[in-house]
Amino acid sequence: MKRTVFLLLSLCIVPFIAFSQEIADKDIPPDMNAILKRKQLVVAMTTTDQPPFYFINKAGELVGFDVDIAKAMGKELNVGLVFNREAKSFNEVVSLVASGKADLAISKLSRTLDRARYVRFSTPYIILHQGLLINRVQLAQRTSEEESKTYIRGLVGKIGVIQKSSYVNYAKENFPKAQVVEFPTWNETIEAVTSGKILAAYRDELEIRKVFDSLPNSAIALKPMYFTDLTDPIAIAVGYKNTQLLSWVNTFLEMKSYHATSKELIAQYKDQ
Amino acid sequence: MSFGKVLKHPLVLMLSIGLGVLFGMYGKNLAIALGAIGDAYLSFFQMTVIPILITAIVSSLGRLMKDKGAQKYIVRIIFVFVLVLTFAAVFGTALGLVGRPGSALGESTTNTLNKIIKTSSQDQNQEMALKSPNLDHSGSKSSLLDFLLQIIPSNIFSSLSSGRILEIVFFSIIFGIAVGFVRDSASTFLLDLATSLLESFQKLINWTMYGLPFGLFFLIGKQIAQVGTEIFLAMIKFIIIFYAGGLVVFLICTAIIWLRSREKNPLKVLKAFIDPIVISIATRNSFAALPSSISSLNKMRFNQNTTNLVLPLGITVLRIGNILYFAFSACFVAQIYGATLSAQSVLLIIVGSLFAGTATAGSSGLLTLPMLGIILDPLGLPVESILVVFMAIDSLIDPMRTLLIVYGNITTTSLISDREVDSGEGES
Numbered sequence: 003m004k005r006t007v008f009l010l011l012s013l014c015i016v017p018f019i020a021f022s023q024e025i026a027d028k029d030i031p032p033d034m035n036a037i038l039k040r041k042q043l044v045v046a047m048t049t050t051d052q053p054p055f056y057f058i059n060k061a062g063e064l065v066g067f068d069v070d071i072a073k074a075m076g077k078e079l080n081v082g083l084v085f086n087r088e089a090k091s092f093n094e095v096v097s098l099v100a101s102g103k104a105d106l107a108i109s110k111l112s113r114t115l116d117r118a119r120y121v122r123f124s125t126p127y128i129i130l131h132q133g134l135l136i137n138r139v140q141l142a143q144r145t146s147e148e149e150s151k152t153y154i155r156g157l158v159g160k161i162g163v164i165q166k167s168s169y170v171n172y173a174k175e176n177f178p179k180a181q182v183v184e185f186p187t188w189n190e191t192i193e194a195v196t197s198g199k200i201l202a203a204y205r206d207e208l209e210i211r212k213v214f215d216s217l218p219n220s221a222i223a224l225k226p227m228y229f230t231d232l233t234d235p236i237a238i239a240v241g242y243k244n245t246q247l248l249s250w251v252n253t254f255l256e257m258k259s260y261h262a263t264s265k266e267l268i269a270q271y272k273d274q
Numbered sequence: 275m276s277f278g279k280v281l282k283h284p285l286v287l288m289l290s291i292g293l294g295v296l297f298g299m300y301g302k303n304l305a306i307a308l309g310a311i312g313d314a315y316l317s318f319f320q321m322t323v324i325p326i327l328i329t330a331i332v333s334s335l336g337r338l339m340k341d342k343g344a345q346k347y348i349v350r351i352i353f354v355f356v357l358v359l360t361f362a363a364v365f366g367t368a369l370g371l372v373g374r375p376g377s378a379l380g381e382s383t384t385n386t387l388n389k390i391i392k393t394s395s396q397d398q399n400q401e402m403a404l405k406s407p408n409l410d411h412s413g414s415k416s417s418l419l420d421f422l423l424q425i426i427p428s429n430i431f432s433s434l435s436s437g438r439i440l441e442i443v444f445f446s447i448i449f450g451i452a453v454g455f456v457r458d459s460a461s462t463f464l465l466d467l468a469t470s471l472l473e474s475f476q477k478l479i480n481w482t483m484y485g486l487p488f489g490l491f492f493l494i495g496k497q498i499a500q501v502g503t504e505i506f507l508a509m510i511k512f513i514i515i516f517y518a519g520g521l522v523v524f525l526i527c528t529a530i531i532w533l534r535s536r537e538k539n540p541l542k543v544l545k546a547f548i549d550p551i552v553i554s555i556a557t558r559n560s561f562a563a564l565p566s567s568i569s570s571l572n573k574m575r576f577n578q579n580t581t582n583l584v585l586p587l588g589i590t591v592l593r594i595g596n597i598l599y600f601a602f603s604a605c606f607v608a609q610i611y612g613a614t615l616s617a618q619s620v621l622l623i624i625v626g627s628l629f630a631g632t633a634t635a636g637s638s639g640l641l642t643l644p645m646l647g648i649i650l651d652p653l654g655l656p657v658e659s660i661l662v663v664f665m666a667i668d669s670l671i672d673p674m675r676t677l678l679i680v681y682g683n684i685t686t687t688s689l690i691s692d693r694e695v696d697s698g699e700g701e702s
Contacts, residue, residue, distance in 0.1 A: 138611075138656035138658075138659060139611050139613075139654070139655065139656060141656065142650070142651070142654050142655050142656040142657075143654035146647070146651040147647050147651065147656075147657050147658055148647075151402050154402065154404070155404060155405075176404060214392075215392075218381070218384060218385055218388060219384055219388060220388060221387075221388040221389075221391035221392045221659055222384070222387060222388060222391065222610060222611075222659055222660070223611075225400070225656070225658070225659070226400050227400055227401070227402060228400055228401050228402075229401075229402060229403065229404045230401055230402065230403045231403045231404055231405055232404055
């Protein structure tokens, strides 16, 4: 009888012991544990600035939307931040993460099927729309004002994109009748469209807004057109083994609600 | 001089315009708030426009058809109308080519224009779905044939209640011709009724003229208060050249009326037409100036019957100011985009502005501006961006455009109608 009472009593205590104990360090999955032990989160970004996502401001500091996300993550994990900016292109950023040289790529990275072969993608934190920056005179010589949207749907003519960017494929896919012209840089693409050598420049909404806002003669000479049904989802890339880190990143993005439209982003980081 | 005569005196009208300008410049908010008084005054004019339009056309056309020499008149009307239309288109094009309003604008002007286009462009014009064409409703393209077919009203009462002027004019012409073919004993009553209605409405308008100085003051005040100074300065070259050209046409018109009226003093011509002149400037509505134009032409003893037919018809279809402005602004757009104009494109501008201007028949104000596409599309020049700029300055341009329509049509009427020679000539 005494034994039975003792057993029952001890059973009642079990939950108290279980709850009062902290989650043991040994229970942390290995990928997360590595970062916590190292006390360092390595974030990859391309060498070239991508304002307003990441850029050096007038005071010489690295700032931007991606930088803000990285900093907030470091604070939540209570670890230091290291920015790896070795990558010359967006594909190299993916390589850095795939090879384990960086934990995360927060680098205005477009989620593409090609890249998804190498790394895991978080849920997109910004969905940019795609857009064309069209030379108005070139367009008017080809079609009338009322028919312009129909014309763009079956666009025939030269479309400029940046060499080896995701937009080379987008252009071939979305404008099959157009002639795709590749330029080494975005600036050269813009020059070509302003001078009328090509009909339109093709890139994400944000870059097109930036050009349209900054060029002095833009509104008279150029017409922006944003596509509501063509998106360019921007996401964070994580190495394939780091499943717990990926899950943590997704939870973080959801709880801290990091999302914005391109207009808001431009306005937010305009003065920096 | 009686108080009534003081209110109708040209100097008083000029004074109230001047005060209205000052009011609009220095009391912006108050001028906009009190603009409602001016608008109410304008409504008072518009109230009588449609009845006057119908009764004038029906009574004059009915009498003309009964006249043996009707054919001669109709040929003369068509001849003079085509002449005036061509003059307006050629003059506007020449003004744009010689004045060069759109070349060498300078950096600050270009920047201002850009800023205005960006802030007033509508977002929906910059968005589209690439793959689902059903989602966006692009504006319906109106062809010339559609335009002509729309003139025929299926229900004249619905045209009347929604004030679709072209349809009303079409109906009045057909009805007037029909009345002309009805035997005298049956139609005399109808023609007399139309005439007495017309004269009663004219009387009403004459009384309204006593309120003109006050109406002008509030209308002009509001107009000035709404003009943005920045865009005004950026487009100053364009505005000045257009007004200079308008002034030249105005002087040509005055000279023609003066010659036709056989009046000794040209200033008397100006004095006789002061009411339609100031009304068209202040109201920016050519139809609002119709009643006073008829009265003024009658006072100058031009054949009443011809006036009653030609003037309403002319104000509806002879859009002199609009044609001239469209040709001028097409040249401006070509210069902005650095397009070189070949002889063929100049011809396209002249013919295009004829069609575009005539297509504004029956409407006024901002609604007429998109017709510019009729000229620019064949030229391969973009319309959308510059249209925003034209809309922003239209409150300054529209007074001159309206004045040219009204005064130009008064001149056209004076060319067509003969002066009545009766015992009263010599007095005034």
